[in-house]
Amino acid sequence: MQIRAAVLEAFGQPLVVQDVELAPPRAGEVLVKLKSCGVCHTDLYTASGADPSGYCDCVLGHEGAGIVEEVGEGVTSVKPGDHVVTLFSPECGECIHCKSGKTNICLAIREQQGKGVLPDGTSRLSRAKGELRHFMGTSTFAEYTVMPEIALAKVNPEADFDAICLLACGATTGIAAALWKAEVEAGSSVAVFGAGMVGLGAVAGAKLRGAEKIIVVDTSADRLELAKQFGATHTLLGGDGAVQQVLDETDGFGADYTFEATGIVGVMGQAVEAARMGWGLCTVLGVAGKGEQLAITPRFLITGRRVQGGSFGGAKGRTHVPQLVDMYMQGKLDLDGFVSHRITLDEVNKGFDLMHDQDGIRSVIQFA
Ligand SMILES: NC(=O)c1ccc[n+]([C@@H]2O[C@H](COP(=O)([O-])OP(=O)(O)OC[C@H]3O[C@@H](n4cnc5c(N)ncnc54)[C@H](O)[C@@H]3O)[C@@H](O)[C@H]2O)c1
Ligand SMILES: [Zn+2]
Ligand SMILES: [Zn+2]
Numbered sequence: 198m199q200i201r202a203a204v205l206e207a208f209g210q211p212l213v214v215q216d217v218e219l220a221p222p223r224a225g226e227v228l229v230k231l232k233s234c235g236v237c238h239t240d241l242y243t244a245s246g247a248d249p250s251g252y253c254d255c256v257l258g259h260e261g262a263g264i265v266e267e268v269g270e271g272v273t274s275v276k277p278g279d280h281v282v283t284l285f286s287p288e289c290g291e292c293i294h295c296k297s298g299k300t301n302i303c304l305a306i307r308e309q310q311g312k313g314v315l316p317d318g319t320s321r322l323s324r325a326k327g328e329l330r331h332f333m334g335t336s337t338f339a340e341y342t343v344m345p346e347i348a349l350a351k352v353n354p355e356a357d358f359d360a361i362c363l364l365a366c367g368a369t370t371g372i373a374a375a376l377w378k379a380e381v382e383a384g385s386s387v388a389v390f391g392a393g394m395v396g397l398g399a400v401a402g403a404k405l406r407g408a409e410k411i412i413v414v415d416t417s418a419d420r421l422e423l424a425k426q427f428g429a430t431h432t433l434l435g436g437d438g439a440v441q442q443v444l445d446e447t448d449g450f451g452a453d454y455t456f457e458a459t460g461i462v463g464v465m466g467q468a469v470e471a472a473r474m475g476w477g478l479c480t481v482l483g484v485a486g487k488g489e490q491l492a493i494t495p496r497f498l499i500t501g502r503r504v505q506g507g508s509f510g511g512a513k514g515r516t517h518v519p520q521l522v523d524m525y526m527q528g529k530l531d532l533d534g535f536v537s538h539r540i541t542l543d544e545v546n547k548g549f550d551l552m553h554d555q556d557g558i559r560s561v562i563q564f565a
Contacts, residue, residue: 202322202339203545204329205253208246211546212257212338217329220321222269222343229281229344232358234337234562235260236540236548237366238460239484243332244549249487252313255330256322259285261337262362263564265349272346280354282365282522284514285310285333287348301513306345310334316345337365338545340564350518353526359539359561360525360532363394364518367559368532370482370510371398371458372521375406378511379454379480383407388443388452390435390468392420394535394558395482396458397427398510401530403454404428412446414439414467417555426534435464443471451502455479462489469493472502481506535559 200219203212222228237260243251261283265275275281289295289305306316313330314320321343322329322336336342352361363369371394375381387403389396392415403411404427412431413424421432433442444451450473457468460483469491472479479502485491493504512518524530537557540548548560 198341200340201542202256202336203258203542205244205255205257207253208244208251212244214543214545215324217256217339218323219341219343222267223317224270225272225346226269226315226343227265227272227275227346227349228267229263229283229342229349230266231261231263231337231340231342231564233262233362233564234258235363235365235367236545236552236560236562238552239333239366240338241549241552242484247487250311252330255313255332256336256339257332258338259283259333259335260362260365260367261335261342262358262365266341268346274346275349275351279351280356281349282352282361282518283335283337283342283344284348284350284365284518285335286509286512286514287334287345288513288515289347301509301511303347305347306334315343338542338562340542347515350515352519352522356522356526357533359536359563361522362561363532363535363559364521366509367394368398368535369512369518369521371395371400371456372402372530373510373512373517374456374480374482374507375399375402377517378505378507379456379478381406381408381454384409385453386410386412386447388412388414388455388468388471389458390414390439390456390464391458391483392417392424393458396456397424397535397558399456399458399482400424400427400429405524405529410446412443412452414443423558427531440467440470447473450474451477453477457481457483459483460485462491465491466493469497469502469504475501477502479504482510536561539563
């Protein structure tokens, strides 16, 4: 079938929205009609050419939600009409990692996904000039996509697509990190560095868990203001003095839980140092630049601080995303507050510009 899609033709150049041919789903695959898709930093990072593992030509986009249109042979867990959130991080339930219960890093289709093809080693995307590759196994900057069944989370059909598409990446990363990766305890103190969607998600997760003190650190006064809406009890301007200020707010000890959501290695170091002596747990969520290293003074570890990280906040997509959609429907999670701009697929590059200018939290592409 012919669809409209945003193609990355050359690094550092605007995406080109054009007609693309999409082949039907094969065994284990599903055709999804996209309804909404968020524009995330990882799309911009790949488009810029900064990501060493990036490739083109491909159809970008990974924060999608839509409706199942058709299923390939052997697909049993979703059917036409089901509402789904796309997952760049699949959950097969059968690989050694999925079975362990200890990690969300499913091994089933990892290698092929990294190469830009579907699990059988081929692409469903093409155009007159030749074959196109898939991106993150999702390619959701498009009217339709074909994806592996194991990379779709079936969700409550009552939920608004603009809100739940954010659970395909940014929002889940922060929320799941607080709820299930760090398992923030009721009554605890939390410090979140960076108040973009990932950091604000961690704030929301910490609030849901009943944290007593939620300190948010950011260099932008606007973002700090927004953080209060999501549950921040204290806000601090980021910079050199941030660690000391977190210590001052926590009786000199540091926070029980810290989260880093900036991608800046210096801030990751601050998040480690702001974690409480004895048991403080620092969760690193930001993606650092190529070759950058995080320096930690060993004394901080010897005296009981712990450091962890999590892709997708450690969330198991097919298990956790439907739960988060339900929490949203029950009014426990505010996802609507993250949507700052609604744009069309043709305006996808505007979405990148808005992100670059830190204008709002998320631009969401709406499809017909
Ligand atoms: N772990 C994952 O799977 C995953 C998923 C999505 C995004 N990410 C990464 O998470 C990070 C955050 O993503 P986002 O979408 O929220 O980004 P964002 O750019 O919207 O937010 C980052 C925030 O950090 C703030 N900041 C900058 N310098 C700071 C400093 N010195 N101290 C405190 N705050 C500072 C900025 O003002 C901004 O508000 C990025 O690195 C992104 O690539 C990771
Ligand atoms: Zn993303
Ligand atoms: Zn698996």
